[in-house]
């Protein structure tokens with residue numbers, strides 16, 4: 347059975363896109379067949395996987411508006427075994443254009459249902475909002491992975507996110523579970539990172555991944571080269587930590 351994971355947190359800059367790109371790349375490196383879906387108008391997952399976002403005519407925007415088929419939207423990436431449905435700034439208009447559309451919470455799901463059998467993993471990078479796009483990701487997904495940045499306000503907004511996941515589970519997608527939270531940008535030189543991890547662990551009664559993603563400059567550099575960390579600097583601590591996360595994600599799936 348394929349697993350569809352939405353990477354979500356309504357806060358910006360917490361490591362969603364970095365996690366979506368590199369988790370996808372590491373799963374592909376393990377020999378899995380992976381589809382990444384860029385659901386953020388910023389298109390950073392698209393460019394980060396070496397795909398020119400402004401050149402593409404068949405993006406997730408055309409997919410949601412019913413102007414392109416899902417097969418037309420899927421493109422290969424720099425990684426073997428990793429496909430992508432790209433996004434660009436056009437997507438920022440989708441929310442308004444889809445107003446009044448019937449069953450608009452399920453538009454993405456209906457399309458992905460047509461191709462999901464071809465993949466082992468589908469990873470959806472969500473925009474930084476609890477918007478209709480994020481709801482579409484959550485109705486499509488089987489689980490939600492929440493990156494939490496190791497900074498002072500880490501817990502802020504988290505209860506709202508959990509509540510949204512619960513609501514979607516109750517009303518729209520009974521299969522949806524919280525995959526777990528993963529700490530990102532951990533800085534071993536500061537006490538703050540450690541305190542945040544301790545604090546979240548004691549306040550959050552949820553699966554927390556053992557792998558903690560460190561702050562690593564190579565992870566921040568890789569997107570400007572259009573490469574995931576596995577191809578940009580395969581031996582970096584960033585690459586090693588995302589490999590460990592991918593292994594944990596695979597293991598976790600076996601227990602479900």
Ligand code: ADP
Nearest residue numbers: 358359360361362363364531560561562565566
């Ligand atoms: P989001 O998608 O949640 O907005 P991003 O993944 O785009 O967050 O990350 C925000 C910024 O932090 C980006 O510039 C990214 O390159 C950088 N970044 C993310 N994770 C790390 C990390 N582990 N180490 C260093 N920089 C990181």
Ligand code: MG
Nearest residue numbers: 362363386390
């Ligand atoms: Mg992002």
